[in-house]
Amino acid sequence: MTKEEIIKAENLVYKKPTLMNDNPMHYCPGCSHGVVHKLIAEVIEEMGMEDKTVGVSPVGCAVFAYNYLDIDWEEAAHGRAPAVATAIKRLWPDRLVFTYQGDGDLACIGTAETIHALNRGENITIIFINNAIYGMTGGQMAPTTLVGMKTATCPYGRDVTIHGYPLKMTEIAATLEGTAYVTRQSVQSVAAIRKAKKAIRKAFENSMQGKGSNLVEIVSTCNSGWKMSPAASNQWMEEHMFPFYPLGDLKDKE
Amino acid sequence: MAKEVVLMKGNEAIARAAIRIGVDGYFGYPITPQSEVLETLAEEKPWETTGMVVIQAESEVAAINMVYGGAGAGKMVMTSSSSPGVSLKQEGISYIAGAELPCLIVNVMRGGPGLGTIQPSQADYFQTVKGGGHGDYRLIALAPASVQEMADFVGLGFELAFKYRNPAIILADGVIGQMMEKVILPEQKKRLTDEEVLARCPWAATGKNKNRKPNIITSLELDPAEMEKRNINLQKKYAEIQENEVRFEEVECEDAEYLIVAFGSSARIAQKAMETARAEGIKVGLLRPITLWPFPSKAIAERAKQVKGILSVELNAGQMVEDVRLAVECKVPVEYFGRLGGIVPDPDEVVAALKEKLIK
Numbered sequence: 263m264t265k266e267e268i269i270k271a272e273n274l275v276y277k278k279p280t281l282m283n284d285n286p287m288h289y290c291p292g293c294s295h296g297v298v299h300k301l302i303a304e305v306i307e308e309m310g311m312e313d314k315t316v317g318v319s320p321v322g323c324a325v326f327a328y329n330y331l332d333i334d335w336e337e338a339a340h341g342r343a344p345a346v347a348t349a350i351k352r353l354w355p356d357r358l359v360f361t362y363q364g365d366g367d368l369a370c371i372g373t374a375e376t377i378h379a380l381n382r383g384e385n386i387t388i389i390f391i392n393n394a395i396y397g398m399t400g401g402q403m404a405p406t407t408l409v410g411m412k413t414a415t416c417p418y419g420r421d422v423t424i425h426g427y428p429l430k431m432t433e434i435a436a437t438l439e440g441t442a443y444v445t446r447q448s449v450q451s452v453a454a455i456r457k458a459k460k461a462i463r464k465a466f467e468n469s470m471q472g473k474g475s476n477l478v479e480i481v482s483t484c485n486s487g488w489k490m491s492p493a494a495s496n497q498w499m500e501e502h503m504f505p506f507y508p509l510g511d512l513k514d515k516e
Numbered sequence: 517m518a519k520e521v522v523l524m525k526g527n528e529a530i531a532r533a534a535i536r537i538g539v540d541g542y543f544g545y546p547i548t549p550q551s552e553v554l555e556t557l558a559e560e561k562p563w564e565t566t567g568m569v570v571i572q573a574e575s576e577v578a579a580i581n582m583v584y585g586g587a588g589a590g591k592m593v594m595t596s597s598s599s600p601g602v603s604l605k606q607e608g609i610s611y612i613a614g615a616e617l618p619c620l621i622v623n624v625m626r627g628g629p630g631l632g633t634i635q636p637s638q639a640d641y642f643q644t645v646k647g648g649g650h651g652d653y654r655l656i657a658l659a660p661a662s663v664q665e666m667a668d669f670v671g672l673g674f675e676l677a678f679k680y681r682n683p684a685i686i687l688a689d690g691v692i693g694q695m696m697e698k699v700i701l702p703e704q705k706k707r708l709t710d711e712e713v714l715a716r717c718p719w720a721a722t723g724k725n726k727n728r729k730p731n732i733i734t735s736l737e738l739d740p741a742e743m744e745k746r747n748i749n750l751q752k753k754y755a756e757i758q759e760n761e762v763r764f765e766e767v768e769c770e771d772a773e774y775l776i777v778a779f780g781s782s783a784r785i786a787q788k789a790m791e792t793a794r795a796e797g798i799k800v801g802l803l804r805p806i807t808l809w810p811f812p813s814k815a816i817a818e819r820a821k822q823v824k825g826i827l828s829v830e831l832n833a834g835q836m837v838e839d840v841r842l843a844v845e846c847k848v849p850v851e852y853f854g855r856l857g858g859i860v861p862d863p864d865e866v867v868a869a870l871k872e873k874l875i876k
Contacts, residue, residue: 314723316589328732334721336588337734338581339611345578346585350721352569353541353591354710357723375581378574 292492294482341372344379383440442474580608590720610649614735635858636690772801
């Protein structure tokens with residue numbers, strides 16, 4: 263079989279979303295960010311919202327999300343993405359507005375902005391990458407770091423007597439009147455990726471239908487920060503992260 | 517048709533002028549002595565008339581970041597607060613300046629430091645004109661001295677902000693915010709349509725159509741060579757603003773032998789002091805900076821050639837006096853008089869200070 267025969271339309275089983283450009287990603291090999299970026303690009307394309315979407319990128323590893331998805335972006339200060347998104351959506355109500363935030367950004371420095379944007383029922387979607395560590399700054403303790411887990415700022419493991427407990431922001435979000443859809447997903451397998459994509463699609467559709475605010479947590483790996491291979495990270499996530507951060511829908515206001 | 521003259525507080529004038537000039541969004545958080553801005557907007561419900569969005573945010577931090585979001589999306593957006601709240605906004609203001617976004621910030625100053633007092637003060641002069649947040653940036657700073665100027669500077673602030681893609685700030689104080697005066701409000705205008713917004717702000721993040729590259733609103737640039745370029749471009753813009761946008765008012769300066777420099781409510785007190793001094797035969801003039809940045813340095817330097825001394829009158833421990841001295845370059849004595857922590861001086865105190873410090 264020649265290359266020309268292989269690339270015929272009828273043989274096409276996978277295509278990079280056109281919204282994903284060819285810029286080399288700065289993410290580490292094995293990181294979950296790339297997969298989630300791709301899912302967002304696919305959903306925007308499938309919804310036909312390419313020209314009506316504004317993304318809000320965080321401070322953290324995904325600060326450069328705007329380098330990879332060819333849509334309009336605003337890069338927010340650390341933790342402030344939900345406030346930034348609030349204004350964009352209120353001022354341009356027919357736009358699809360989402361934030362893309364990590365655990366430090368969303369569940370620590372931006373806790374107030376996150377809870378209040380969700381509770382106001384802003385018609386936005388918050389994509390929450392929870393890898394239980396600060397990736398960008400070199401692997402420090404996050405608000406979602408598991409008890410006993412070692413990081414650069416809890417090198418002997420997270421000790422509740424010193425550091426307190428990991429924060430379940432998604433559970434909190436599910437209790438808020440303003441939220442329409444709150445779910446926790448992952449992207450470590452094909453089946454999980456498909457489910458996560460469905461969740462993102464539902465959240466985006468909700469926000470365009472004015473149903474309220476939407477939070478999609480993606481329990482993710484940070485193999486560099488965790489100091490494991492990508493495969494070992496996925497296994498560790500399944501064994502340790504999933505019991506504390508169980509997957510599935512926490513709230514679905516149909 | 518004669519224009520309608522109405523009586524209202526400075527804070528209320530800010531809110532009503534904002535609705536009338538077609539502001540798209542206001543984001544604020546209650547703090548004395550400026551809560552009437554948000555209260556007036558809530559009472560007026562402009563979302564039902566002009567379509568203006570009004571949000572009481574969860575914090576000053578959230579409010580200024582809503583301003584960042586709205587400004588990055590090309591809309592006319594503003595916030596208001598008072599000193600401690602404006603301190604909280606500094607991070608956001610730095611980002612807005614760094615990303616070169618137009619917006620209006622209003623600071624109705626109260627006495628500090630810390631929680632301080634709710635009484636009027638001008639102690640945020642340094643914060644406003646020297647930085648406040650991190651990085652090399654400047655705000656276009658307008659200092660109203662009347663309720664009329666509170667109303668007028670909303671429009672002027674936005675005009676300059678959009679002209680230069682730079683945040684503008686109205687630096688008022690508790691006196692100007694709380695006192696009632698007659699005012700003529702601007703004519704009611706329609707807000708810009710979405711198409712007009714897109715035409716005015718082709719750089720805004722509003723959704724990318726197929727004919728252009730993505731618009732990315734950011735102040736981030738990791739390559740130091742690129743970051744230096746961005747900084748140099750900012751400084752070029754600031755130099756242009758300094759060249760074109762200095763505003764000040766001179767009162768009885770032609771024959772003046774002494775000059776008082778004062779802004780905002782201090783200028784009102786200083787003007788009365790000037791009249792008292794002139795009745796006593798002391799030829800005093802008043803120079804009132806309207807833009808605190810860009811500062812009217814040239815105008816002050818020019819007057820320094822004719823006067824024997826200059827008194828800077830401020831409701832703080834002597835902040836603007838540093839800029840006056842820089843302008844004057846030691847050619848004549850420059851002294852400071854002020855009261856602190858929410859005390860507003862009597863005009864006679866100013867006259868006494870003038871005599872004691874400059875005439876002797």
